[in-house]
Amino acid sequence: MTTAGGLEPALVHHIVNTLGWKDLRPLQKAAVAPLTAGDDALLLAPTAGGKTEAACFPLLSRMHAQGWSGTSVLYVCPLKALLNNLLPRVETYTAWLGRTAALWHGDTPAGARRRILASRPDVLLTTPESLEAMLVSVNVDHASFFSGLRAVVVDEVHAFAGDDRGWHLLAVLERLQRVVGRTVQRVGLSATVGNPEALLTWLQGSGAGQRLGHVVAPHLAEAQPIPASVPPGDIQLDYVGSLDNAATVISALHRGEKRLVFCESRRLVEELGAKLRAKGVTTFLSHASLSLDERRRAETAFAEARDCVIIATSTLELGIDVGDLDRVIQIDAPTSVASFLQRLGRTGRRPGTTRNCLFLTLDQGGLLAAAGLLLQWSRGWVEPVTAPPEPRHIVAQQLLALCLQEHRVGSRLWQEWWNGLGPFGGSAEPIVRHLVDAGYLDQEGGMLFIGPEAERRFGHRHFMNLTAVFTAPPQFTVLQGRTEIGRTDPALLTERVAGPRRLLLAGRSWQVTYIDWHRKRCFVEPVDGGGKAKWSGTGFGQGTSFEVTRAVRDVLLGTDPPVALTQRATTTLKDAREVFLEKVHPGGTLIVRDESGQLRWWTWAGHRANATLAATVEGIAVPAQRINDHWIRLREDITPPVWKEVVSEAPDRLCLPPVDERAVRGLKFGDALPPRLAEATLSARLADLHSATAVLGEPVRFVAVHT
Structure with missing residues (x-):
């Protein structure tokens, strides 16, 4: 190997002779210099692009050359399943240099944790929640355990950065740096982002602008502009009209191949799984409400099988290895172009194969959403990853966690723990005052410490609820004897039914035999058919982005996505263009009065921009309407002069959307904020001020639908 300069020779020996590699991949070559120099870096490559090795090989070389001791590298992932999948590889690489790796997350047994504490591994694979738990645990001497920390690898960093887990991760890393008394190198791994x-810069936290940082993405530097008419990969868009028809197509096509099917809800995963099994297709399922053992069995069996299907939500989007895939099939449209790229990247890994994805859309809306997403993808656009604004509830959580970690914190010194990181600085003073006033924190002699309200709300099971920054809806554990199958929504156990109560879980039907309401457990026995699947949402969705919604409008105006369309898809798109003929215009937005007299402003702006616009023109919008991606309902008496008067001032007084009180209740740690700050936090996250301003700057035409 001629391109491994900077790597430890013993490591190069094993790369060549044990792995059988003739050379490193471009990303792995490019990552050596910045990582061995100790610089921060973001390593970008498509799925299966060798990012783990690109991070591990230089860091292990540096560990060996500089004689790092103790737990010196943290490898952080968003999913426990991904950590489980990575452990054997990382153990192999560390062992080549006489080093060790270990796994610590919520499912790690107590005995394994004791062994880790007694003999610190050189590399620890973990989650941010487990890091937080170690910092606050009375059983972990965190100052000693983390004393050797030198570098942190954050896998799937884009999955963190886009939500509150990212703020939580950054805050925990700043506290870790404070504990060890040195700057810790940060390395992020990601698929392509916008x-x-x-x-x-986000990943560097308080070190941004002070430490060297590099974006390492040789595949982007080498890429040539792709003609919009010939995007890479074998992408097909089909319209099947129902889940039954989707099951028929999947069972008939690609026999003898290994197929991964993505659905956008757990309910669809369950229903499609049951339909495919009824057709004799070897089918496995994976989603967050299945038990750990059930998911592991499915993923292991799928990895070892050939002629089979695994159906999943986004749980299998983030790089978990399920062996060589032949096909990816998407039911309707994923939530983003970035998700589509992750899923597309699961295929085409073997030499001589092509990345592929077959879209099976279930209705006209699903077809339009998929077509718009594919059109926007073909233009080379990917969503920018942005941290949610104003994470005040995370600030409250971190203040409580810090007091739990240190027992007592100076009321003037707490800011130092986050090294000047954005929202954790002086702007958090009102949150500290509220935590003291509400009894979450006590204050005495210039010191802050855990108060009675925090004990009451979060003290159960050694403050376990304090380490996770999201709230899962309540679910009942479903058991067959002593075997856990998964979890189901309690609504399925309380709604009125005629005859026996039956559930659909793990792709099979179960009859409920006993419900333990106190312990939230449900006992079942297998039964033939009749099961029902249901889960409540985990939050309030923010719909489709402005860019993808506008791409849907482009599709309705006649632009086909440059992929293979079946005859059924072409016919259904033609019908959709007829339906929306008088609701789209390339030059601006339309206000349409339909046959019933209702007035709708067809903005095609996406959910967050429409929520912002509806709040801004509150006086002429129908109150308390359900916001969608495409239109806003207006009062029926609005005329063009009234509209012009209202909208003339709107760009200068954009309003944040109102917040449903249920959403505030669903914001974990929202109760630890003053109500007005909790509402302001959610309002800022529901808004898209930039896109709303763009829409207000466009021409508007009043039209009446012709009957």
């Missing part, structure tokens, strides 16, 4: 430089 704003890599900004993502690197």
